Amino acid sequence: xxxxxxxxxxxDYTLTDNEGAVIDSSQGHEPMAYIQGIGFLIPGLExxxxxxAAGDAFQVKVEPxxxxxxxxxxxxxxxxxxxxxEIENLxxxxxxxxxxxxxxxxxxxxxxxxDGVMVDGNHPLAGVTLNFDIKVVDVxxxxxxxxxxxxxxxxxxxxx
Ligand code: ZN
Numbered sequence: 091x092x093x094x095x096x097x098x099x100x101x102d103y104t105l106t107d108n109e110g111a112v113i114d115s116s117q118g119h120e121p122m123a124y125i126q127g128i129g130f131l132i133p134g135l136e137x138x139x140x141x142x143a144a145g146d147a148f149q150v151k152v153e154p155x156x157x158x159x160x161x162x163x164x165x166x167x168x169x170x171x172x173x174x175x176e177i178e179n180l181x182x183x184x185x186x187x188x189x190x191x192x193x194x195x196x197x198x199x200x201x202x203x204x205d206g207v208m209v210d211g212n213h214p215l216a217g218v219t220l221n222f223d224i225k226v227v228d229v230x231x232x233x234x235x236x237x238x239x240x241x242x243x244x245x246x247x248x249x250x
Pocket of ligand 1: 235236242
C-alpha cells in the first residue's frame with residue numbers, strides 16, 4: 091500500500107541541520123504515525139511521503155519556506171517582567187507557550203535585563219533547513235474515527 095491522502099503512515103526518522111547536528115529523532119521511541127494529506131507534517135515532508143510504501147528509505151532536504159518559515163525579526167520583542175508572573179530564575183533559553191494569532195505559539199526567552207525580558211516568537215526551527223532521514227515502517231487505511239478526530243489512534247498516536 092502506498093501513502094496517499096487519508097492513509098495512516100508510520101516512519102522512523104532522524105532530523106539534522108546543515109551542520110549535521112541531530113535536532114530530533116525517533117530512535118528509542120515508537121515510529122511517528124500520522125494521517126497523510128491533512129497538514130500534520132510540514133509541507134516539504136508531506137509531499138515527499140506521497141507514494142512511498144513500507145520499507146522505503148529516503149533522505150529529503152526541506153528549505154525553511156516548506157518547513158517552519160523564515161525568521162521574522164518582528165516577532166522578537168521586549169516584554170515586561172511582570173508578564174512572567176511568579177516564575178523564578180527566568181533566564182535565556184526558557185520556552186513558554188503563549189496564545190498568539192495562530193493559536194498556541196512557543197516563545198523563547200533570549201535575554202533578561204533591567205528593561206524587561208526579550209522574547210522570540212519565531213518557531214525554534216524557523217529559518218533552519220531540515221535534513222530528514224526517513225524509513226517508512228507501515229502504511230494502512232485510517233479508520234473513520236481517526237479521520238473524524240484528525241489524528242492517529244494506537245501506537246505512535248493518541249491513546250484515548
Ligand atoms: Zn482521537
